[in-house]
Amino acid sequence: MTNSRRQQAQADMGMNIQREEQQREKTLAREQQRQAEKEAKREELMNTAAYRVMDMTAKYMDKYFLDPLIGLLPGGVGDVLSSFLALPFIYFALVRVKSIPLTLAVICNILKDALLGSLPFFIGDVIDVFNRSYISNLKLITGYVNDDRAVIREVNRKAFWSAVLIVVLCVLIYFVVKWTIELADWFISLF
Structure with a gap:
């Protein structure tokens, strides 16, 4: 019951936890991709x-x-x-x-x-x-x-x-x- 009230209150305030979680995952994936590209470029330069x-x-x-x-x-x-x-x-x-x-x-x-x-x-x-x-x-x-x-x-x-x-x-x-x-x-x- 507490969870449903919290979810209802968050929905009333315009907060969407699932959307925020998806956005956080997208941001994390982009950062990991950027780091991987940076590491690949670093390896390429050093070789x-x-x-x-x-x-x-x-x-x-x-x-x-x-x-x-x-x-x-x-x-x-x-x-x-x-x-x-x-x-x-x-x-x-x-x-x-x-x-x-x-x-x-x-x-x-x-x-x-x-x-x-x-x-x-x-x-x-x-x-x-x-x-x-x-x-x-x-x-x-x-x-x-x-x-x-x-x-x-x-x-x-x-x-x-x-x-x-x-x-x-x-x-x-x-x-x-x-x-x-x-x-x-x-x-x-x-x-």
């Missing part, structure tokens, strides 16, 4: 050739110190080559993940590495030993793909300042390269 190239590049450039060794090539050739090896990270962030803030963060890390690596007299190469930009970029991308809320929040929060820093880093790289060339010309003129 691409581009991701494997990034993983291998990060391992060799930072863990096996190939970045500072390549930076030893004279005339800035090593730093340019090292920067070109970071292109898969930009491609993955921009084309595969389709995230402008993530791409800005990745480019910012690459330019910081290029600036530090271009410092003359092996200073940049010594700093490159400690600066792990490839591993940092791989962690950013992996965290973003794995839906790590802290990484996504941080990348999105810093997006504007990353764009500003990219411009500043490009200007600084220009002046460091110009200064290095002038220094090299002066050094050559001594002999």
Whole structure:
């Protein structure tokens, strides 16, 4: 009797428990489908050739110190080559993940590495030993793909300042390269 009174009162108030339950089930099914699609996309991204190239590049450039060794090539050739090896990270962030803030963060890390690596007299190469930009970029991308809320929040929060820093880093790289060339010309003129 209590149930029938409750049902009658709910019906009088316009509440329909069966309809609400059906709506809740539909919503739950949509959420589960969304999660399954997200997981499938995550698996697809992590199994691409581009991701494997990034993983291998990060391992060799930072863990096996190939970045500072390549930076030893004279005339800035090593730093340019090292920067070109970071292109898969930009491609993955921009084309595969389709995230402008993530791409800005990745480019910012690459330019910081290029600036530090271009410092003359092996200073940049010594700093490159400690600066792990490839591993940092791989962690950013992996965290973003794995839906790590802290990484996504941080990348999105810093997006504007990353764009500003990219411009500043490009200007600084220009002046460091110009200064290095002038220094090299002066050094050559001594002999």
